[in-house]
Amino acid sequence: MPARIQLSHGDGGKKTSALIKEVFYKHFGNELLEKSRDAAIFALGDRKVAFTTDSFVVQPIFFSGGDIGKLAVCGTVNDLAAAGAEPLYLSTSFIIEEGFEIGQLEKIARSMGDICRQVGVSIVAGDTKVVEKGFADGLYINTSGIGVVMESYIPRDLLDGDEIIITGTIAEHGTTILALRHGFQNEHICSDCKPLKKIIEHLGEALCHVKCMTDPTRGGLATVLCEIAEFHNMGMIIEEEKLPIHPHVQTLHQILGTNPMFFASEGRLVLFVEKGQGTKICRLICEIEKDAAIIGTVISDDRKFVRLRTPIGGQRILTILQNEMIPRIC
Amino acid sequence: MPARIQLSHGDGGKKTSALIKEVFYKHFGNELLEKSRDAAIFALGDRKVAFTTDSFVVQPIFFSGGDIGKLAVCGTVNDLAAAGAEPLYLSTSFIIEEGFEIGQLEKIARSMGDICRQVGVSIVAGDTKVVEKGFADGLYINTSGIGVVMESYIPRDLLDGDEIIITGTIAEHGTTILALRHGFQNEHICSDCKPLKKIIEHLGEALCHVKCMTDPTRGGLATVLCEIAEFHNMGMIIEEEKLPIHPHVQTLHQILGTNPMFFASEGRLVLFVEKGQGTKICRLICEIEKDAAIIGTVISDDRKFVRLRTPIGGQRILTILQNEMIPRIC
Numbered sequence: 001m002p003a004r005i006q007l008s009h010g011d012g013g014k015k016t017s018a019l020i021k022e023v024f025y026k027h028f029g030n031e032l033l034e035k036s037r038d039a040a041i042f043a044l045g046d047r048k049v050a051f052t053t054d055s056f057v058v059q060p061i062f063f064s065g066g067d068i069g070k071l072a073v074c075g076t077v078n079d080l081a082a083a084g085a086e087p088l089y090l091s092t093s094f095i096i097e098e099g100f101e102i103g104q105l106e107k108i109a110r111s112m113g114d115i116c117r118q119v120g121v122s123i124v125a126g127d128t129k130v131v132e133k134g135f136a137d138g139l140y141i142n143t144s145g146i147g148v149v150m151e152s153y154i155p156r157d158l159l160d161g162d163e164i165i166i167t168g169t170i171a172e173h174g175t176t177i178l179a180l181r182h183g184f185q186n187e188h189i190c191s192d193c194k195p196l197k198k199i200i201e202h203l204g205e206a207l208c209h210v211k212c213m214t215d216p217t218r219g220g221l222a223t224v225l226c227e228i229a230e231f232h233n234m235g236m237i238i239e240e241e242k243l244p245i246h247p248h249v250q251t252l253h254q255i256l257g258t259n260p261m262f263f264a265s266e267g268r269l270v271l272f273v274e275k276g277q278g279t280k281i282c283r284l285i286c287e288i289e290k291d292a293a294i295i296g297t298v299i300s301d302d303r304k305f306v307r308l309r310t311p312i313g314g315q316r317i318l319t320i321l322q323n324e325m326i327p328r329i330c
Numbered sequence: 331m332p333a334r335i336q337l338s339h340g341d342g343g344k345k346t347s348a349l350i351k352e353v354f355y356k357h358f359g360n361e362l363l364e365k366s367r368d369a370a371i372f373a374l375g376d377r378k379v380a381f382t383t384d385s386f387v388v389q390p391i392f393f394s395g396g397d398i399g400k401l402a403v404c405g406t407v408n409d410l411a412a413a414g415a416e417p418l419y420l421s422t423s424f425i426i427e428e429g430f431e432i433g434q435l436e437k438i439a440r441s442m443g444d445i446c447r448q449v450g451v452s453i454v455a456g457d458t459k460v461v462e463k464g465f466a467d468g469l470y471i472n473t474s475g476i477g478v479v480m481e482s483y484i485p486r487d488l489l490d491g492d493e494i495i496i497t498g499t500i501a502e503h504g505t506t507i508l509a510l511r512h513g514f515q516n517e518h519i520c521s522d523c524k525p526l527k528k529i530i531e532h533l534g535e536a537l538c539h540v541k542c543m544t545d546p547t548r549g550g551l552a553t554v555l556c557e558i559a560e561f562h563n564m565g566m567i568i569e570e571e572k573l574p575i576h577p578h579v580q581t582l583h584q585i586l587g588t589n590p591m592f593f594a595s596e597g598r599l600v601l602f603v604e605k606g607q608g609t610k611i612c613r614l615i616c617e618i619e620k621d622a623a624i625i626g627t628v629i630s631d632d633r634k635f636v637r638l639r640t641p642i643g644g645q646r647i648l649t650i651l652q653n654e655m656i657p658r659i660c
Contacts, residue, residue: 005430010460023436024456027443032419032454040454042419044478047375053421053474054457089362089372091383091474095425100335106353113357124362124370125474126354127384130340131658135467144383144421144455144474148374328461 010328012218013262013321037231038214039083041149050085052076053144059328061108061138064176065191066266068141069108071330073115074195074266075217076145081196082215082269084155084207085147090116091125092143097136105139119195121145150200152207158232162211162298163278165271167199168192168291169244170221174263175252177329182256188248194267202288209281212272215265218330219321222261224270225306226320235301238318241311244291261308262321264329272298340658342548342594343651367561368544369413371479380415382406383474389658391438391468394506395521396596398471399438401660403445404525404596405547406475411526412545412599414485414537415477420446421455422473427466435469449525451475480530482537488562492541492628493608495601497529498522498621499574500551504593505582507659512586518578524597532618539611542602545595548660549651552591554600555636556650565631568648571641574621591638592651594659602628 001022008015025034032040039052054075061068072092080087092112096105116123172192179189196215203210212232216224221243229236245260253260273281278294285292306318331352338345355364362370369382384405391398403420410417422442426435446453502522509519526545533540542562546554551573559566575590583590603611608624615622636648 001432003432005426005428005432005435005460007428007460007462010426010458016458019432020456020458023432023439024458027436027439028446028453030452030454032452033456036455040419040421042454044379044418044476045375045377047377049374049476051419051421051455051476053423053455053472055423055425055459055472057425057459057461088374089370089381091370091381093383093385093472093474095385095387095470096335096340098335098337102331102333102335102349102353105335106357109353109357116358122360122362123358124360124372125366125381125383126350126363128340128346128350128354129385129387129470129658130335130337131387131467131470132337134464137461137465140425140459140461140470142383142385142423142472142474144423144472146374146379146381146476328459 007327008323011321013223038079039085041083048149050080050083050147050149052079055140055142056330057140057328058330059137060180063180063191066193067108067111069111070115071193071266072141072143073112074193075330076143077119077121078196078215080145080147081200082213083149084153084213085149087119087121087145087147087197090121090123090143090145092123092141093127095129095131095136095140097138098130098133100138115195119197150207152205153210156211158211158234158272158298160298160300161275163273163275163294164236164296165273165278165282166293166295167269167285167289169246170265171249171260171263172246173266174220174329175249175260178326179252181326186248189252192265192267196267196269198288199269199285203284206281206284209274209277210271211274214270216268216270217264217266220262220264222318223320226318229304229306233304235299235304236296236306237299238296238306238308240308242293242295244293258325262325337657338653341651343553368409371413378479380410380413380477380479382409385470385472386660387470387658388660389467390510393510393521396523397438397441399441400445401523401596402471402473403442404523405660406473407449407451408526408545410475410477411530412543413479414483414543415479417449417451417475417477417527419476420451420453420473422453422471423457425459425461425466425470427468428460428463430468445525449527480537482535483540486541488541488564488602488628490628490630491605493603493605493624494566494626495603495608495612496574496623496625497599497615497619499576500595501579501590501593502576503596504550504659505579505590508656509582511656516578519582522595522597526597526599528618529599529615533614536611536614539604539607540601541604544600546598546600547594547596550592550594552648553650556648559634559636563634565629565634566626566636567629568626568636568638570638572623572625574623588655592655
C-alpha cells in the first residue's frame with residue numbers, strides 16, 4: 001500500500017479493492033459490508049431490505065445521454081435493481097463549489113426529478129454543503145437508496161453450466177466520457193445511463209431462475225465477471241463474438257488502443273441464470289432490451305479464471321482492472 | 331436568488347433554506363421530503379423507519395474533540411436519534427483528493443469504527459471515489475443511515491406551555507472550529523461531537539411525553555428554534571440565563587463579537603416536552619447529561635416569534651441564521 005492516495009484507488013479495480021480491504025474493512029468491516037456487492041441486504045421487520053450508496057464525481061457533469069443528476073439517481077436505482085430489489089426511497093446530498101451556476105444546478109435537479117418520476121422512486125432526505133472556490137469541481141452528488149427485495153429472487157451459488165446474459169451493448173457510458181476527454185464529439189457515442197428497474201419488473205416470477213445479478217459500472221464487464229468468479233469460486237468462458245458492442249464504440253477503442261471490456265456501462269445488467277434457462281430468460285429480456293445476449297457460461301475451475309474465447313478459437317484470461325483507464329467516469 | 335452559489339448557501343440558515351425550496355423542492359419535492367426535519371419517516375412493512383443523509387466537509391478535518399470520521403458517524407446517528415429512532419445501519423461514501431495520506435485515512439476510518447462499536451451500529455454499504463489534486467480539500471465523507479422509530483415516541487403539535495429542554499452546553503462544536511480558524515488553540519474549547527443514542531435509550535418509555543426533538547447543528551440553537559416555531563405556528567420564550575454555556579466558549583464569543591446561539595452543537599438534543607413534564611424529563615436526562623436544562627416555553631403567537639428574555643427582563647427576537655458565520659463547520 002503506497003503512502004498516499006492515487007487516482008487509481010478510485011477506478012473500481014485492483015487498487016480500490018485493496019484500499020477498501022486494508023483500510024475500511026480493517027476498521028469498520030463486518031459480514032454485511034464485506035459480503036454486499038451492489039447493495040447490503042438485511043431483514044427489517046417482515047421485509048428483506050436492500051441499502052446502497054454512491055457518490056458521483058463524473059467530469060464533465062453534462063455528457064451525451066445524461067448528466068451527473070441522472071447518473072446519480074440511475075446509479076443507486078440500478079444498484080438496488082441488481083440486488084433484486086424494488087427501489088423505493090432515495091436520499092441525496094450535494095457538495096457544491098462556491099460560484100457554481102444556479103441555472104446548471106436547476107438543470108441537474110430537473111434531471112433527477114425526471115428520472116425519479118419515471119422510476120416511481122422518491123427522494124425523501126437531502127443535504128446541501130458548499131465549499132470554497134477551488135475545493136471541488138463544480139459539484140459532487142451522493143445518493144443512497146432503500147428498496148425491498150423481490151420475493152422471487154433468491155441469490156445462490158453458481159454451478160457449472162449456468163448461463164451469463166448481458167442486457168445490452170457494453171462500455172457506452174465509459175466510452176462517452178473517454179471520447180469527451182479526448183475531444184472526440186461523436187453523435188453516435190452516447191452514454192447508456194438509464195434506470196434498470198423495468199427489466200426486473202418485466203422478469204417478475206422468472207427471477208426465480210436468476211442466481212446472481214450485477215451492473216458492470218466502474219471497472220467494466222471484465223472486472224465484475226472476475227469479481228463474481230472469485231466470490232463464487234468458479235471459472236467462466238465468455239464468447240467474444242457474442243458480446244454486444246456498438247460499432248462506433250468498437251472503432252473508438254480500436255483507434256485509442258483501449259479495451260471496452262474495462263469501460264463502464266450505466267444502464268446494463270449482467271445476469272447469471274440456471275443452466276438451461278438462458279434462452280428463455282434472454283428472450284424475455286429481449287422484449288424490452290433488443291440487444292440482450294447470452295455471452296458465456298460458468299465453468300468449474302479452481303483457478304477461478306474468466307476466459308475470453310476469441311472468434312478463431314484462442315483464449316485470453318481476463319483480469320480485474322489493474323490501473324485506471326480514465327478517472328472520474330461516474 | 332443570485333445567479334451563482336455562495337458560501338452562505340451552505341450555512342444551514344436562510345439562504346440554504348431558500349436554495350432547497352427554490353431549486354430542489356421545485357424539481358423533486360414531495361410530502362415526505364418537505365416535512366422531514368432530521369430524517370424522513372415512512373412505513374416499511376411492519377416497521378416505522380427513519381432515513382437520513384449528510385455529507386461532511388469540515389475543515390480542519392482533525393479538531394479538538396473529534397475528526398471528520400467521528401463527526402460523520404455521529405451526525406447521522408444523531409439525526410436518527412432526533413427522529414426518535416434507534417440507529418441500525420449506516421452507509422458511507424468517501425470522496426478523496428489525490429495525494430491524501432493513507433495514514434490519515436486510517437485514523438479517520440478508526441474513529442468511524444470506534445463510534446460504530448460504541449453505538450452498536452454497522453456500516454453496511456460503502457463507496458470510494460478519488461478526484462485529482464486540487465478538486466477537493468483532503469476528503470469529504472457522506473453517511474446515510476436507517477433506524478427504526480421507537481414506539482413510545484409520537485411526534486405531535488406543540489401547544490402553549492410546552493417546555494423546552496437542551497441536553498447540555500451549547501455551541502461547542504462550532505466554536506471549536508471558529509477558534510481553530512482564528513488560530514486560538516485553547517485546551518478548554520473542545521467539540522461536543524458525540525452520539526446521542528444513549529439519551530434516547532435512557533428516556534425509554536418517558537419519550538411518550540416528548541412531542542418534538544431536534545439536534546441544533548448548522549445554524550445553531552437560534553436557527554432550529556425558529557424553524558420549529560415556524561413549522562408549528564407557535565412562539566417561544568427562551569430564558570437567556572438558563573442557557574447552559576461553557577465559560578470559555580462564552581468568553582471567546584465576547585472577544586470576537588459573535589453570537590453562540592448561531593453556532594453548532596454536534597452532541598446535543600433539544601426536546602419539546604408536554605407542559606408539566608419538563609422537570610421530570612430534565613431530571614431523567616441529568617442522570618447522564620449533567621448540564622441538561624429547561625431553557626424556555628412554547629407560547630401561542632401568530633407571528634411565531636422566538637423571544638430571548640435577558641436576565642434584566644428585556645426581550646430580543648431571534649431569527650434564523652441570515653449569513654454564514656464560518657463556512658464548513660461540519
